[in-house]
Amino acid sequence: MPTKKLFIMSEEKSLNFIEEIIEKDLAEGKHETITTRFPPEPNGYLHIGHAKSICLNFGLAIKYGGSTNLRFDDTNPVTEETEYVESIKEDIKWLGFNWANEFYASDYFEQLYQFAVKLINKGLAYVDDSTSEEIAQQKGSPTIPGVRNKFADRTIDENLQLFTEMRNGKYADGKKVLRAKVDMSSPNMHMRDPILYRIKHAHHHRTGDKWCIYPMYDFAHGQSDSIEKITHSICTLEFIPHRELYNWLIEKLEIFPSHQYEFARLNVTYTVMSKRKLLQLVNEKHVTGWDDPRMPTICGMRRRGYGAAALRDFCDKIGIAKRENLIDIGLLEFCVREELNKIALRRMVVFNPLKITITNFDKDVEFVSIEDNPEDENTTHRQVPFSKEIYIEQDDFMEVPPKKYFRLFPGGKVRLKGAYIIQCDEVVKDNAGNVVELKCTYFPESKSGNDTSGIQVKGTLHWVSIAHAVNAEVRMYDRLFKVENVAEAERDFKDYINPNSLEIINKVYAEPALAKDSFDQRFQFLRKGYFCLDKDSTTDKLIFNRTVTLKDTWAKEVKKVN
């Protein structure tokens, strides 16, 4: 059971264990420079876990003046698609990294085939006709040694001929495999004559129908590393048991000695981190697609308005671990807010309107100048129309206020952001007794920036001029899952989907500047949260995604429950 890791916010950083290894290797002259790789299988879109691996591999190369290859691990023809290749490249570039070379494991198929022939010639590989059930049965168990079958005794010539025939398409899927001859009684099950090649008459997204035999992961990954002279091949912990075979194959093939190092994969609370599960969410329409803003994919986060710098910052803050753990999604949201606070343009949007008529305001319109971002000392300003009829939020008014209520109430005064102080004189209700309008007066000497009125108020409200407001839709996102540790929850992960992860507010009222802002802008809707335009927006209909709340409201909820 992974323990939940609390944030480590210390600025001072010691070397992580991989950096220690690299510095030692460089100091001892084992390598002149380092080469890393990021090796995605193009069978889905990248998620935040991949971002961790990308930041690690590219980050190490940048730190030590080396380079990083992007290698598509496309050895499984059935699940791979060009669409995924393109999305992976787009996501890595967006994260801010450049690969030295773009390689495909499938480019090495001929070379890998020759490696296999070399093993056969050394008496270290054989063609086995057993069914997969027989192979599994003969393999034994961790406590019971496996047994070799009669096919292991085939001569080198026989094996060479059969392997050529396999390549030439003489046999149907599953009829034969090529296995390494290692050790059937090894305590490491991966060493018990592992399968190197299987027959699969399938179309490959790059090699087409040229091949009908495909190398297994263990006979492609380390060999590809070696071909590219990767010095530090970094993968996740589940590959620890593969390392012995990785080394055995490199040694027997007498090729460049790449080394494998393992770190703990990233797990994040309230989400799932496996392409297979994410694909299920897409296919079964629990989300609108891979880039649904609730998805933990890089494209989903980008669409939601998360910044690349925030993702890199997050990956940096969590560091790398040797043991499985679970990272609080609140840390990612913290990084997202930190970045947005610095760059987001402040805008006023009323979600749930209450009309105010300012009875003593006689002009058609007055433009008030409001800063775009008070966090930026060089902030620009925009001109916001102020007029006789405006909207404020319904919940910024209470007819019978509690003590210390700083918003509006009968007889009370508040400041309208960037404009004037107003006083509530009269409450207008409909027949059912609902408050439908407030009649207010404003104080002309109280204008923001030039206030000579001497009136003290504690509350400042956001507002929009009704005549100038533009309508928009906002999409409010919440966690996709209801439980922290989805992967380890009792039932199927889909049983824990949060039914309220998306709330759509069809019609909100926004200040007119928002109609002119662009897709790459980030916004803070005052007192509401951070937002960005969604790609579904049209010129007729603005749609905003809530990227993240202003504060961590979820943490408060959890506290309440406990």
Ligand code: ATP
């Ligand atoms: P998934 O289980 O989500 O399908 P995967 O490991 O099969 O992931 P690959 O495309 O094979 O996905 O992964 C490419 C690289 O990203 C590998 O080096 C892998 O170790 C790394 N990676 C994948 N998931 C994570 C994660 N959650 N944390 C850190 N690294 C990851």
Ligand code: MG
């Ligand atoms: Mg994989």
